[in-house]
Amino acid sequence: MFNRIAPRYDLANRLLSAGRDVAWRKQCVREVPEDRPLRVLDLATGTADVLLTLMRQRPNVNLALGLDAAKNMLAIARRKLADKNARLLNGDAQNIALRNSSVDIITMAFGIRNVASVEKALQEMFRVLAAGGKLLILEFSLPPNSAMKKIYLFYFRHVLPLIGGLISGDHGAYSYLNRTVEEFPYGELFCQKLRSVGFMQISARPLTCGIATLYSAEK
Numbered sequence: 001m002f003n004r005i006a007p008r009y010d011l012a013n014r015l016l017s018a019g020r021d022v023a024w025r026k027q028c029v030r031e032v033p034e035d036r037p038l039r040v041l042d043l044a045t046g047t048a049d050v051l052l053t054l055m056r057q058r059p060n061v062n063l064a065l066g067l068d069a070a071k072n073m074l075a076i077a078r079r080k081l082a083d084k085n086a087r088l089l090n091g092d093a094q095n096i097a098l099r100n101s102s103v104d105i106i107t108m109a110f111g112i113r114n115v116a117s118v119e120k121a122l123q124e125m126f127r128v129l130a131a132g133g134k135l136l137i138l139e140f141s142l143p144p145n146s147a148m149k150k151i152y153l154f155y156f157r158h159v160l161p162l163i164g165g166l167i168s169g170d171h172g173a174y175s176y177l178n179r180t181v182e183e184f185p186y187g188e189l190f191c192q193k194l195r196s197v198g199f200m201q202i203s204a205r206p207l208t209c210g211i212a213t214l215y216s217a218e219k
């Protein structure tokens with residue numbers, strides 16, 4: 001599905017989120033320390049928007065890796081990163097082709113919801129992170145306020161699939177988006193999953209009235 005929607009993925013993101021997706025990724029990158037050289041792995045990197053934000057804002061990153069399962073998303077990422085010193089890998093977040101404890105930071109924006117086994121992916125993240133390393137996960141969630149939740153769900157169920165379908169030419173893809181978001185555990189439920197894998201210092205920060213959440217955890 002991501003191979004199919006790749007050419008219009010960035011445009012759809014900007015329009016459907018009214019530009020908030022850019023602010024959310026910046027928020028995520030702000031949590032990356034600035035005081036020492038870092039090796040960073042961006043999982044489900046897609047068209048590399050997290051990596052681009054990271055490389056603009058954190059000159060202390062001396063190794064930037066992006067991994068994604070969809071070759072067409074990576075082709076766009078490669079073009080966007082042409083003048084940057086980043087490496088891109090085609091692979092599965094549930095079976096990361098890196099050594100144990102080999103990166104200091106892992107980011108994953110709007111990717112964890114898509115993997116077949118969340119537990120397996122989190123275990124792999126724990127394995128490749130160095131001790132003291134930090135995991136930052138951005139994912140959609142639902143607003144806690146019930147009126148806001150109603151408005152949001154109406155947009156999400158009826159408006160977003162329509163507009164997303166028109167932009168991308170793929171109506172299935174954007175109704176998949178709303179189904180996966182509504183089914184995915186968020187907030188404390190997701191923090192429990194992080195805890196069960198062994199992560200510590202776990203926090204969940206709701207963004208834009210709770211329609212996205214930034215999770216932070218340490219190994």
Ligand SMILES: C[S@@+](CC[C@H](N)C(=O)[O-])C[C@H]1O[C@@H](n2cnc3c(N)ncnc32)[C@H](O)[C@@H]1O
Nearest residue numbers: 002044045046068069070092093109110111114
């Ligand atoms: C919604 S996009 C997010 C892309 C990017 N992180 C962003 O912020 O725009 C989800 C991405 O997850 C990738 N993906 C889905 N399942 C994956 C898996 N098991 N391993 C690696 N990437 C995966 C898709 O190919 C897609 O590029």
